[in-house]
Amino acid sequence: VSLSDFFFLMIRRPPRSTQSRSSAASDVYKRQGQEMNDAATVIQKRYKKKKQQGQKEQQRLKEEQEENDAATLIQKRYKKKKQQEQKKQPNQQQQQQKQQEQSINNYEAEEDQAARLIQQRYRKKKQEEKVGDEVKAASQKQPEQKQQEEIEVDENIEEEYSLEFDQDEN
Numbered sequence: 001v002s003l004s005d006f007f008f009l010m011i012r013r014p015p016r017s018t019q020s021r022s023s024a025a026s027d028v029y030k031r032q033g034q035e036m037n038d039a040a041t042v043i044q045k046r047y048k049k050k051k052q053q054g055q056k057e058q059q060r061l062k063e064e065q066e067e068n069d070a071a072t073l074i075q076k077r078y079k080k081k082k083q084q085e086q087k088k089q090p091n092q093q094q095q096q097q098k099q100q101e102q103s104i105n106n107y108e109a110e111e112d113q114a115a116r117l118i119q120q121r122y123r124k125k126k127q128e129e130k131v132g133d134e135v136k137a138a139s140q141k142q143p144e145q146k147q148q149e150e151i152e153v154d155e156n157i158e159e160e161y162s163l164e165f166d167q168d169e170n
Helices: 003-009 021-169
Strands: none
């Protein structure tokens, strides 16, 4: 006997044609209870779905709020940093001004020192020139004195010769 023969040999029982009133009502109530269970299940599924969507929405809103909080925090930090930089800027300007004044003072001090050094060198040079002039003058005087002395000697010699000559002639 094959499987197809088995289904063919199955005899279907005919439906009850007459039901008692109590069993008919009980079937209606059973069907209503089943429909209510089905409706409750559908409602529960919808509720769970809505609840999940609500949770997802809450999570999204929470993440969005965290992003907004982070952005706000970053903006506050940026503003604070900018204010600090603005406070530092006058200090930096004051420091730069002090540095410029100090460099000017240093330059002026170096200039004064250089001027003093130049004056010292100039005085020393003048003094050396004066000494040199005195030495030259002294060296020039000596030949003049020698020449003078020679002239005087020559004159004396001439006088002596002329006296001798005059005496010889006499």
